Amino acid sequence: MTTEILKRPAGETSARPLLSIAGLRVRYGRTHAVRGIDLDIMPGESVAILGESGSGKSVTGKAVMGLINPPGKVAGSVEFDGMQLVGRSEASLRAVRGPGIAMVFQDSLDALNPVFSIGSQIIEIFTVRLSWSGQQAREEAIRLMLQVGIVNPESRLDDYPHQFSGGMRQRICIAMAIALKPRLLIADEPTTALDVTVQAGILKLISQLQRDSGMALLFVTHDLAVARQVARKLVVMYAGRVVERGPIDDVFHRPAHPYTRALLGSNPGSVKHWSELKPIAGNPPDKSAVFTGCAFAPRCPRAVRMCSEREPDFVTVADGRQSRCHFAQEMFDGR
Amino acid sequence: MAADTKVAVTSVLKVEKLTKHFGQVTALNAIDFEVAEGEILAVVGESGSGKSTLARTILRLLDASSGRILYRGKDLLGLTAAEMRATRRHIQMIFQDPYASLHPRRTVFELVSEPWRVHSSVAPRREWPQRVAALLEQVGLPQAYASLYPARLSGGERQRVAIARALALRPDLLILDEPVSALDVSIQAQVIKLLMTLQQEIGFTSIFISHDLALVRLIADKVIVMNRGRIVEQGPTQAIFANPRDDYTRLLLASSPELVGETATKEQEA
Numbered sequence: 001m002t003t004e005i006l007k008r009p010a011g012e013t014s015a016r017p018l019l020s021i022a023g024l025r026v027r028y029g030r031t032h033a034v035r036g037i038d039l040d041i042m043p044g045e046s047v048a049i050l051g052e053s054g055s056g057k058s059v060t061g062k063a064v065m066g067l068i069n070p071p072g073k074v075a076g077s078v079e080f081d082g083m084q085l086v087g088r089s090e091a092s093l094r095a096v097r098g099p100g101i102a103m104v105f106q107d108s109l110d111a112l113n114p115v116f117s118i119g120s121q122i123i124e125i126f127t128v129r130l131s132w133s134g135q136q137a138r139e140e141a142i143r144l145m146l147q148v149g150i151v152n153p154e155s156r157l158d159d160y161p162h163q164f165s166g167g168m169r170q171r172i173c174i175a176m177a178i179a180l181k182p183r184l185l186i187a188d189e190p191t192t193a194l195d196v197t198v199q200a201g202i203l204k205l206i207s208q209l210q211r212d213s214g215m216a217l218l219f220v221t222h223d224l225a226v227a228r229q230v231a232r233k234l235v236v237m238y239a240g241r242v243v244e245r246g247p248i249d250d251v252f253h254r255p256a257h258p259y260t261r262a263l264l265g266s267n268p269g270s271v272k273h274w275s276e277l278k279p280i281a282g283n284p285p286d287k288s289a290v291f292t293g294c295a296f297a298p299r300c301p302r303a304v305r306m307c308s309e310r311e312p313d314f315v316t317v318a319d320g321r322q323s324r325c326h327f328a329q330e331m332f333d334g335r
Numbered sequence: 336m337a338a339d340t341k342v343a344v345t346s347v348l349k350v351e352k353l354t355k356h357f358g359q360v361t362a363l364n365a366i367d368f369e370v371a372e373g374e375i376l377a378v379v380g381e382s383g384s385g386k387s388t389l390a391r392t393i394l395r396l397l398d399a400s401s402g403r404i405l406y407r408g409k410d411l412l413g414l415t416a417a418e419m420r421a422t423r424r425h426i427q428m429i430f431q432d433p434y435a436s437l438h439p440r441r442t443v444f445e446l447v448s449e450p451w452r453v454h455s456s457v458a459p460r461r462e463w464p465q466r467v468a469a470l471l472e473q474v475g476l477p478q479a480y481a482s483l484y485p486a487r488l489s490g491g492e493r494q495r496v497a498i499a500r501a502l503a504l505r506p507d508l509l510i511l512d513e514p515v516s517a518l519d520v521s522i523q524a525q526v527i528k529l530l531m532t533l534q535q536e537i538g539f540t541s542i543f544i545s546h547d548l549a550l551v552r553l554i555a556d557k558v559i560v561m562n563r564g565r566i567v568e569q570g571p572t573q574a575i576f577a578n579p580r581d582d583y584t585r586l587l588l589a590s591s592p593e594l595v596g597e598t599a600t601k602e603q604e605a
Binding site for chain 2 (some may be wrong): 053195196198199200203222225226228229262263265266267268269271272273274275277278279281283284
């Protein structure tokens, strides 16, 4: 019965992207959160957006979901399965959310309603969205809870969010997100608030669900090590721009942008002793700043005059590898 | 000051059978450990393990239920409130959240000099400007920041102010409770390098509370692993990471993504 929820169009494996972002800009007054990014996600593909706070990574995820509220302004194009989402009405976006795109957030306690039982919140998805009977919805809710690793789901349906641990709550949020079998799951730092042992389980679950269901995944994180656990493709953001993209392990082993290289150098997992840490000098730029050149130039060890005068275009350094740096090829070649 | 006690006390802090109950819950269960002069001891564990309770109990911000906390041979639990206040000069703490730990209506100058208001014997008022300037320089902040309010500073800069304030009393023992976990990775590395450089220059002893094993591995001499209020394992950092004996330690190490070689891609292709 669940296969009736959303029939995938035949031939979805074709070369057309499931999600296509072009020239996306998001600003709040004079604050520029996203300054023009392009990003394609193919059906079934797993992509991680990596960035520090203020890089625009979370805002990008929210913009795709149509969750930027006034005074925020969205410009550019977000096409999902050929449908333009920017400027679409809230009612029409609601139809896309769930079976089209679903989202899991960092804070699972905020995402669940504290005064309703977990069961009623999951069941409601099916009774409201699919007009299922209560019995049918209940059975599906139990199956979903089992699928995300909740032990004895029947006995936990009537429990309230506060009766679950943080990890279990996040599993329930994931269950609700995948309830309508979305074709794209956006996960925004879903494990940042969790302990490492719990995080490991959630990452495994997301990976497994993504592989088994064939949905695409957009995973937003500040942690490269975490990104490597769930995604095959990496998009690195800095100051509202994409600065590098490519297959995740390739970027990890051979970064082609000074910022990516610097991020790796400041990661404690990459060195043996603290003295080998190579922090990035200075602070990320102010979001109201206007750049003529590369936004990373003031902190970049490689920067020359040209860098602050002219913003570099994407340079293709290898198959599927792009970097927005005047020295992209040199970086990639290890020079 | 503590350094005057030149007797053969090797441990700066010795905690014996320290226990703390919150009602029915045992937050700390017979904790035993020692920190030697100049050593960096890491306390690792997940939320609810008791690691932050341990820090707060040592500083007597929380009352211990039983046990002893010997700071340079003197039991802190036996001190009067006034004696404890005097002793706190030597034991300083840096907290996780630099947004919450700095008073928003005080300038950086006021924040850094505040400890001298409490411990007035440390620095006479006429020396304050000069001392604040020296501290700002030590933590790598521009002199002009003295007149700024915390709202103008980034997270990393705020944590530098918190470090300057903690160092203002030239502490003997510094307790750091997740000092960089609220910061971005690139800023974390800056602050860690600063802390470690200062530690080498000044030589304070420290207790570094963290959930980040990759970071602990880089800086600590010794590690204590806590789980549900108990120490499940302790020893030299090298030994704990190379040869963990306890199941929980093994689980922690295996879960830490930095230390896992396997990636999604490799797993998928296998």
